[in-house]
Amino acid sequence: MSLENGFFGPAEVLIDYLTKLNDPGKYPFTRGIFPEMYRNKKPTVRQFAGHGCARHTNERFKKIISLGGTGLSTAFDLPTLYGDDSDAPLSRHEVGWDGVAIDTIEDMDELFSGIPINKLTVSMTINAPAAVIMAMYIAVAKKRGIPLSSLGGTIQNDIFKEHIAQNEVLYLLKHGVRLAVDLMAMPSNFHKVSISGYHIREAGSSAVQEVAYTLADGIAYVEELLKRDLKVEEFAPRFSFFFDSHNDFFEEIAKFRAARRLWAEIMHKRFHMPIPENYNLKDTKLQSLWCRMHAQTAGCTLTRNQPLTNLMRINNQALAALLGGVQSIHTNSYDEVLCVPTEKGVRMAIRTQQILLEETNITNWVDPLAGSYQVEFLTEKIYEEAKKEISVIESFGGMVQAIEELYPQKKIHENAIADRETFEQWKNDPNKKYFFEQDDTANEDLAEISEEVEKRHGYESEQKDRLSKFKKQRYQTGALKALDKVRRAAEKKESLMPVLQEAVEFSATLGEICGALRDVWGSAKESAGVSSSFSHKKALKFTKGYRFPRPVRVLLAKGGHDGHTVGFYILRDIFQAMGAEVIHLGFRTTPEAVAKAAVEEGVDFIGLSALIGYVPGFFEDLKNSLKSYGGSDIEIIGGGIMLPAHEKYIKENLGIKNIYVPGSSDFGEIIQNMKKRAE
Amino acid sequence: MKKIGILERQALAYIIGCFQKYPTMEMHIDSSDTWVIGVTGVTGAGKSTLIGRLIPSFRKKGMRVVALLIDPSSKKRGWAILGDRRNLRSDELDCDKGLFIRSLATRGEGFALTDSFSKIIAYSKLFSDVVIVETAGAGQTDVEIREHVDTLVQVIEPLGDSLNLEKAGQSEEANIFVVNDREDFRSGKKFFASAKLVLGEQCLDDGWRKKVYLANAETGSGITEVVEGLFIHKKFIEKKQTAKPAT
Structure with a gap:
């Protein structure tokens, strides 16, 4: 009787009812x-x-x-x-x-x-x-x-x-x-x-x-x-x-x-x-x-x-x-x-x-x-x-x-x-x-989902129009004064809630208010990375000890605002295990910043994760930026949540083969593709 | 504002790669009088954050900047995590066409500066008005980097007793010291005062009296003074050069 046997009995589990459980609604509330x-x-x-x-x-x-x-x-x-x-x-x-x-x-x-x-x-x-x-x-x-x-x-x-x-x-x-x-x-x-x-x-x-x-x-x-x-x-x-x-x-x-x-x-x-x-x-x-x-x-x-x-x-x-x-x-x-x-x-x-x-x-x-x-x-x-x-x-x-x-x-x-x-x-x-098996019945559902998703393309322009109209119609001086007040309050210790409310009532926007606080506090500093010797060992297992035959250079970045990092950090460990020089550009990058950095750094690969949003848009912009900086030969490894149609578009129309999609791709595949490219 | 053109950018990126791959590659490069600044200091002292502050000051004067950021490679497996570029990121610098940044791994050469390095600097000078070189470490590295740069800046964390500054391997070679007054170092100002006494008295062989500044790279306070100091040193060496008899 143990964890291995899959069952327990009274000898292993002493239930001290009053201290560990007690009735529902009673301390320590284990039961509710x-x-x-x-x-x-x-x-x-x-x-x-x-x-x-x-x-x-x-x-x-x-x-x-x-x-x-x-x-x-x-x-x-x-x-x-x-x-x-x-x-x-x-x-x-x-x-x-x-x-x-x-x-x-x-x-x-x-x-x-x-x-x-x-x-x-x-x-x-x-x-x-x-x-x-x-x-x-x-x-x-x-x-x-x-x-x-x-x-x-x-x-x-x-x-x-x-x-x-x-x-x-x-x-x-x-x-x-x-x-x-x-x-x-x-x-x-x-x-x-x-x-x-x-x-x-x-x-x-x-x-x-x-x-x-x-x-x-x-x-x-x-x-x-x-x-x-x-x-x-x-x-x-x-x-x-x-x-x-x-x-x-x-x-x-x-x-x-x-x-x-x-x-x-x-x-x-x-x-x-x-x-x-x-x-x-x-x-x-x-x-x-x-x-x-x-x-x-x-x-x-x-x-x-x-x-x-x-x-x-x-x-x-x-x-x-x-x-x-x-x-x-x-x-x-x-x-x-x-x-x-x-x-x-x-x-x-x-x-x-x-x-x-x-x-x-x-x-x-x-x-x-x-x-x-x-x-x-x-x-x-x-x-x-x-x-x-x-x-x-x-x-x-x-x-x-x-x-x-x-x-x-x-x-x-x-x-x-x-x-x-x-x-x-x-x-x-x-x-x-x-x-992982794909079955045909999925396609009908997908058609329905895709149709609804396509409608989302119009949101950006609608909201931007709405915002610019709002800014034109508001009492400008009032908004600016309220933002100044936010800055002053940020320097002091009192609760910011009253000035924040005043600022929104004076039609300051979310971005302006957060920006005013940033003026005083500065931006967040991104952590240097989370790799450890343990994760490094695990990555070596993933790559089965493979090492690039030459100093391969990789630029890793997260596109847009998204901060999901599970895949991003794992990829970084994998590259490291394969002996690459990893340039860590960090979070919240625009496609142009990524392209410029990639060209200057002379990298072989760009790993760009843009988990959320219209993912093909990020990669299309990146492709165009790379072209204008003269870096079209750099291979892209991408990741993001997307519809199969979008995945297909990225692979076929944009020519990006390595797309990692949560819920269906795996790193083993990506490692194989990179080996081919590097050799 | 001056720019580094598309073709120049590509060429510079490509040639740096070649120099690293083929350290023995020779190339005739016309020497130019571009100013080269070296920034050293121990890991975590705030070198790249400081550089991130210096670059906009140069850019505002219309100068084109090349920044070379050097980090060690793992001796065992060859990998390198080059994270300094991220510290130079900001809305204004991310897509600044007058700025070129390159991260360099030492590729197991032991010291931070490789054979190909002088060639990389010489080539970078062709495309810019100032080249900034960042290297980690103190001691040996400083002696090496000294040969390649006109002005050497050392970033110091205000840790420990400032009287032990020299023992702690602070550079004998540096022209300018920046005490990084980060908020998590409580002793910044006190340290600065005594660092000024200890280091500020020293003179280099060429007659330059070392300068010590207190600055906070995170917030930008004190940076204007550091930049002024850099330009004072620039003038100093230019004067020295013109004073030299023609050879």
């Missing part, structure tokens, strides 16, 4: 934060949506409400997530593509036009410029006569995980934290931070790392807020957490349970929230012990070749989240590995949740797997290992210092490259052939 859980309140069906200009997403929101969505969740496009306006040079091919483009208070107003924002909760997934977006939202509510106290919902505003995993950062960590904490410290019912493990996991971490780094982020936020002379119970009840729901079914269930227990213990032991004698659900000290959770199914597990098979994966992952006792769920759309979900994709995602909630009767039971030897064993294991990893973070002096030392970034990268290696072996097993 509420006594009755879903019997009393079903999880919120919260679907993430956003594309195009405000009006397009507004239509989609209304559709979601009519389909049975019980909360809204806003996806912003990359320029917005990076605090840039739609007319910024880097925004090209990204406007409205993977989310809604919001530049101004007018856009925000239109986004929620005809939607009763005082009656339903709204979630907004945005981080680095979250404070500005929230200021816009509050200003829109004020215009409608809705007080801040009547607004409910969540804004992600988790700057730590951006520095750890997603890289959508604007300023140095300390300034980013100040801006995020200014928002968190604002009194309101809104959940002003959603401490997120999702992106950490999607960047390649393990389940244990996901729990550990997320909770360590939580600890760091508590400490920052305590510096503002707030009491724990004044802010902690508004914390919410956001986890991934991945493939390993029982591990995931155990993960949710372990995270709840660990957080409750941290809040009790470290931040002195008492274990209540009478559990009064309105007691803010009790609420401070809760790890409220939102879960999203794992985007990184989906396949491109047979999109419909993703429905089953998503269902399994959502089921794990329900059995793990989360408060709300976002089910991915089966087509999101191809593009931003289509309407059909969203409908199927909502239906998946409805079937689980309405037809299986699982909502009738509270923590039904408690007492299972195996689930309790796994829960204890994740709890112990995550606790240990948190103490490593503490040994750096906390999360801020650990991030500055690149510790979590490196650990995630190590896990990602190891997982990738395992995966590429896994799929070569004949029994796993089904995963």
Whole structure:
């Protein structure tokens, strides 16, 4: 009886019920934060949506409400997530593509036009410029006569995980934290931070790392807020957490349970929230012990070749989240590995949740797997290992210092490259052939998806027109004065929230406000890299010890705003293992900057990852720029999320053979192609 | 604003590659009087960040700039991670046609400066008004780089006791010292004051009295003074040269 045999018995798993589990709703909340859980309140069906200009997403929101969505969740496009306006040079091919483009208070107003924002909760997934977006939202509510106290919902505003995993950062960590904490410290019912493990996991971490780094982020936020002379119970009840729901079914269930227990213990032991004698659900000290959770199914597990098979994966992952006792769920759309979900994709995602909630009767039971030897064993294991990893973070002096030392970034990268290696072996097993196999039925769906995607090309010009009209019509002096005020406030210590709200009300744009802060704080500094001797060893395994016969030079860059780095960093390790000279140009590059650098550096290869947006556009621009700099003979290795039609276009019309697409390509292939080229 | 043309850019890129591949390749290059600045300092001292600040100052004066950034290769497997170029990135420099940047790996030659190096510099001079060379390390490297540059700048981190400056391998060769006053170094100003006392008194053989500056490469404070200092040294050597009897 052991982990190897696949079962456990009472000898291995001692369940100390009162200290480790306790009843649902009771400390340490392993079994759920509420006594009755879903019997009393079903999880919120919260679907993430956003594309195009405000009006397009507004239509989609209304559709979601009519389909049975019980909360809204806003996806912003990359320029917005990076605090840039739609007319910024880097925004090209990204406007409205993977989310809604919001530049101004007018856009925000239109986004929620005809939607009763005082009656339903709204979630907004945005981080680095979250404070500005929230200021816009509050200003829109004020215009409608809705007080801040009547607004409910969540804004992600988790700057730590951006520095750890997603890289959508604007300023140095300390300034980013100040801006995020200014928002968190604002009194309101809104959940002003959603401490997120999702992106950490999607960047390649393990389940244990996901729990550990997320909770360590939580600890760091508590400490920052305590510096503002707030009491724990004044802010902690508004914390919410956001986890991934991945493939390993029982591990995931155990993960949710372990995270709840660990957080409750941290809040009790470290931040002195008492274990209540009478559990009064309105007691803010009790609420401070809760790890409220939102879960999203794992985007990184989906396949491109047979999109419909993703429905089953998503269902399994959502089921794990329900059995793990989360408060709300976002089910991915089966087509999101191809593009931003289509309407059909969203409908199927909502239906998946409805079937689980309405037809299986699982909502009738509270923590039904408690007492299972195996689930309790796994829960204890994740709890112990995550606790240990948190103490490593503490040994750096906390999360801020650990991030500055690149510790979590490196650990995630190590896990990602190891997982990738395992995966590429896994799929070569004949029994796993089904995963990549392309079947004909996929084509019909693709035709439908492609048709919807083609419409997205018009968003950029529509939004840019809208923005230029807005700027022409506004009271110019007022906007400029408000921006000056933002600059002055950034130099001081007081909360920025009031001046940010004033600035949006005076029609300053998102890009202008973030720019004003940049004038004072400077830009973020990109980390030097996350390679370690471990990842280097793994890369040598990938390349099977192959070494280029000559000094091959490679330029690596990320195009546009996107900060997804899993593939980017793995590729860098692979090149390094093959003995290449790697010129690291970094993030947020324009095609012209890449072309100029590539020509000057005399490289053999350009590795450009442009994960999100109209991907063929990036590569077409790069090709043209290379031509004008006289570098047409440089070979391009590209990566991005794209439709098969776009992939075909890049390969055939642009002549770029090496295209890496998440969910269908592998590095083995790319290594083979590079060998050919180098020899 | 002066530009480096498309063909010049391609030619320079190509020839540098050739010089690295074939170190023995000879080419007749007319010497030009382009100014060559060397920047040294230990890893992490802030050399490339400082260069990223110097370049716009030269560009504003209409000077064409070539920057050569040298990093070591792995001796065992030959790879090199050339990350300094990223530190020179900014909206204004990314696509600046009057600027040419090349990252060079040492390809296992031991010291930072290879045989082909003087040829690479000589060729770069043809296309520019100033060549900036960045090398890591101190001691041996400084002696080597001295031969190739007109003005040598050393970036110093204000760490430790400034009285130990010389022991710590600070250059005897440098004309200008920049104490990088980063925020995470608390002792920047204090260090600068004593560095000025220790180093600022020293004279090189040619009569140049060493200059010490305090600057923050991240924020740009103090950079104007560093640039002024560079030009003072430029004038100094020009004067020396014209004073020399014709040979």
